[in-house]
Amino acid sequence: MAKKFKRxxxxxxxxxxxxxxxxxxxxxxxLRLHPNNNTPSNIAQCARQAPDNVSYSKEDQAxxxxxxxxxxxxxxxxxxxxxxxxxxxxxxDRRTICNLDFSRLQEISTAAALIxxxxxxxxxxxxxxxxxxxxxxxxxxxxxxxxxxxxxxxLNKQYVPSKDETKTSTVFLKFETGQVGVTDGGPxxxxxxxxxxxxxxxxxxxxxxxxxxSEALTxxxxxxxxxxxxxxxxxxxxxxxxxxESSLLTxxxxxxxxxxxxxxxxxxxxxYLSSGFGRMKDAERIQAAMEYGRSAxxxxxxxxxLPDFLSLLNSQNNGRLRIFSRRGSCLFQKASEGxxxxxxxxxxxIAIKGTLIEWIIEx
Amino acid sequence: xKTKKVSIADFSETPYGRTEKDGPHHGTxxxxxxxxxxxxxxxxxxxxxxxxxxxGSSFLEEAFGGLISEGFSKSDLKNRLQIKTTDPxxxxxxxxxxxYIEDRAK
Numbered sequence: 001m002a003k004k005f006k007r008x009x010x011x012x013x014x015x016x017x018x019x020x021x022x023x024x025x026x027x028x029x030x031l032r033l034h035p036n037n038n039t040p041s042n043i044a045q046c047a048r049q050a051p052d053n054v055s056y057s058k059e060d061q062a063x064x065x066x067x068x069x070x071x072x073x074x075x076x077x078x079x080x081x082x083x084x085x086x087x088x089x090x091x092x093d094r095r096t097i098c099n100l101d102f103s104r105l106q107e108i109s110t111a112a113a114l115i116x117x118x119x120x121x122x123x124x125x126x127x128x129x130x131x132x133x134x135x136x137x138x139x140x141x142x143x144x145x146x147x148x149x150x151x152x153x154x155l156n157k158q159y160v161p162s163k164d165e166t167k168t169s170t171v172f173l174k175f176e177t178g179q180v181g182v183t184d185g186g187p188x189x190x191x192x193x194x195x196x197x198x199x200x201x202x203x204x205x206x207x208x209x210x211x212x213x214s215e216a217l218t219x220x221x222x223x224x225x226x227x228x229x230x231x232x233x234x235x236x237x238x239x240x241x242x243x244x245e246s247s248l249l250t251x252x253x254x255x256x257x258x259x260x261x262x263x264x265x266x267x268x269x270x271x272y273l274s275s276g277f278g279r280m281k282d283a284e285r286i287q288a289a290m291e292y293g294r295s296a297x298x299x300x301x302x303x304x305x306l307p308d309f310l311s312l313l314n315s316q317n318n319g320r321l322r323i324f325s326r327r328g329s330c331l332f333q334k335a336s337e338g339x340x341x342x343x344x345x346x347x348x349x350i351a352i353k354g355t356l357i358e359w360i361i362e363x
Numbered sequence: 364x365k366t367k368k369v370s371i372a373d374f375s376e377t378p379y380g381r382t383e384k385d386g387p388h389h390g391t392x393x394x395x396x397x398x399x400x401x402x403x404x405x406x407x408x409x410x411x412x413x414x415x416x417x418x419g420s421s422f423l424e425e426a427f428g429g430l431i432s433e434g435f436s437k438s439d440l441k442n443r444l445q446i447k448t449t450d451p452x453x454x455x456x457x458x459x460x461x462x463y464i465e466d467r468a469k
Contacts, residue, residue, distance in 0.1 A: 184386050186377025190416050207452045210417030214379035218421040221385045308420050315452075 018056045022063070025054055025089045029082050032350045053083045054090060062097035062132065063090045071116070072109035073324060073356070080112050081350050084119055088353075091123050091130075098123075100133040100155075105142050110172065110241040110250045111324075111358055113149055117175050118237045118254055120154045125233060131155065140165040148172040149239060169246075171199055175239035178217075180225055185217040185236075192238060200242050200249060202363045208315035209251075213238065215308035216253045216357055224257025224355065247363050251312070256354035259326040261285035282328025283345035290323070290332060290342075310334060312359045319361035326351045367405035369397050372414030379418070381425040390425025398426065399433055402443065412448040418456050420463075428463035437468035 055064050065087045068079040090098050100120075108116075123131050133155050135143060140162040146152070147159045149172040173195050176188050193209050217236065225234040233256075240251040257263075261282040280288070290309070313319035313334040320343070321332045331344040371378060374397060375388035382391050401408045412418070430440055441464075446457045 181384060184377075184388070186375065186379050186386060186388060186416070189379075190377055193416070205452060207417030207450075207456075210377070210379075210415075211419050214377075214417070214419035215421060218380045218385050218419055221380065222421075 015058075018063075021093070022054065022056050025063075025086055028089055029053070029086050032082060032085055053079075054086045057099065060097070060099060060132075062099050064099045064101050065090060066101040066103075067105045067108075067116075069104050069106050070108075071105060071112040072107070073111045073329075073352075073358075074109070076112075077348060078350055080115075081352055084115055084353075085350075087116075087119050087123075091126065095130075096127070097130045097132065100131065101137070102133070102135075102139075102142060102146075103137040106139060108142060108145065110239065111252050111254075111356055113146065113151075113172065114175060114237055114239045114252045114254050115352070115356065117149060117151060117154060117239070118177075118235070118256065120151070121177060121237070122233055122235070122256075124154060129156075133157065135159075141168050144168065145170070145172045148174065150174045170241055170243045173199060173240040173242070175237055177235060177237045180221040180234035180236070186214070188238075189213045189217075192240070196240060196242070196249065196251075200247075200363055204249075204363065205312075205315035208311045211308045211311040212359065213251075213253060220255045220257060223263045224255045224259075226258070226263075242363075249359075249361050249363050251359045251361075253357045254354065259351075259355050260289050260323070261326050261328060281347045282326045282351075283330055283347045284328070286323050286325055286328050286330045287342050287345055290330065309357060309359075312361055316361040316363070319359065322358045322360075323355065324352045324358075325355040365405045366407040366409060367401040368409045368411065369401055370411040370414065372411070376414065377416045379422050381421045385421070390422040390429065393422075394426045394429050394433070398430060402430070402435060407443055407445060409445045409447055412446065412453045412456055413450055417453075420459065423456060423460055424463045424467075427460045428467040431464060431467040437464060440464055 053066050053068070055066075056062075057064055065083065067083055068076060070076045071080045071083075073080065087098065087100075090096055120131060135152070135155070135157050138146070143159070143162065144165050145168070152159045173192075176192055177183075178185050178188055189210055192213070193204060193206055196204055196209075216238075220234075220236045224236075236253065236255045238251070238253045240249060242249050259282070309321055309323075310332070313321055313332075319334065323330050323332070327348050327350070329346050329348070330342055333341055333343050371393065374393050378388040378390070378393060380386045380389040382389055398408070398410070427444075430444075431437065446460055448454065448457060
């Protein structure tokens with residue numbers, strides 16, 4: 001009798017723990033999307049109003065994190081990033097088991113796929129084997145794309161091509177990763193270039209690609225992870241995709257550092273002081289970093305690297321560069337030699353963790 | 364006139380970064396182990412840019428701009444340091460190096 005009582009008590013306590021944890025995850029998710037709605041009465045309701053992207057399964061004793069129908073950093077930005085945070089929050093407790101539910105997912109952009117791959121990669125390093133996925137429920141084309149990127153290796157799954165797969169015009173490239181101070185990124189960039197040439201069957205300006213990506217690597221090692229909360233993983237990831245119909249090559253570089261807006265110090269330029277640099281939003285800070293080549297160190301010999309990102313655009317006829325960092329995003333196109341023109345800038349209520357750089361060029 | 368030829372491709376096919384924090388083949392290492400000894404022993408130093416994947420500005424600025432910090436003057440480098448490349452795509456690096464040296468000398 002006493003044993004049964006104890007067992008029932010432990011089961012009820014376990015359910016209560018998971019209920020409270022789920023409520024906390026949903027509350028955090030809600031507050032990220034509505035940062036100004038943090039009054040006590042709203043917080044009490046936010047678990048009910050939070051995106052419906054996480055649940056707890058008693059049968060599997062695992063959290064289920066569900067991606068939306070469209071995962072991308074344009075129209076679906078908020079939902080996609082909110083789900084990524086939910087996945088991250090669910091994994092804070094290393095004992096957690098989590099099921100990745102991609103059954104609703106119909107389309108995924110290269111950038112969203114890389115951020116997701118980065119989260120899964122870090123999850124595996126923190127708590128190996130506790131991330132599950134029923135890959136047979138995924139849409140066949142999604143399964144094929146994510147297999148190309150390397151998701152199946154991350155999830156330790158076997159890929160079996162489906163009869164329902166249709167030929168897609170987009171091919172994903174396998175992602176590469178490294179750690180600051182551990183990995184020599186140079187050979188990785190070279191092998192990534194060869195992967196691009198194998199998939200596209202076209203030659204790419206190797207020096208332009210190397211200039212851009214090596215500077216991204218240098219920025220990560222010099223600035224991104226200085227004093228930030230990175231749980232010991234100072235990592236970076238790079239991947240790409242190629243659309244055979246439009247001949248558009250997309251290259252993405254991602255890190256989870258503190259972000260460009262936080263690394264930049266105010267300029268000494270009078271116009272920036274008068275514009276209240278301290279009140280500038282994240283998108284404006286990204287713009288300033290690119291257009292004025294300012295450095296985090298205020299050292300005049302520094303700050304020449306960010307414009308290197310334009311070298312890929314300079315080498316092609318058409319191309320654009322988008323940088324997402326924290327709450328800001330800026331879209332640049334080539335203006336004149338070595339200079340960028342800001343085509344668009346946006347500030348969002350939900351921040352991307354770190355910095356994501358996206359080049360889209362026509363081969 | 365004693366001339367020394369230095370090929371960056373012999374140092375690394377994929378050099379990048381400023382310091383060892385960035386990677387094993389960084390600008391400070393190239394400057395201290397190859398450029399500075401060559402400039403101290405030879406009258407003319409020819410640096411060949413060909414044969415690598417490319418260069419980032421951090422590597423070039425640290426390797427060549429950093430020569431000013433090592434005690435070499437802008438005019439001295441202008442007379443004794445020759446940057447060579449046969450690759451049209453690498454021409455921009457030649458111009459960049461000259462600019463980095465000038466900026467550091469200010």
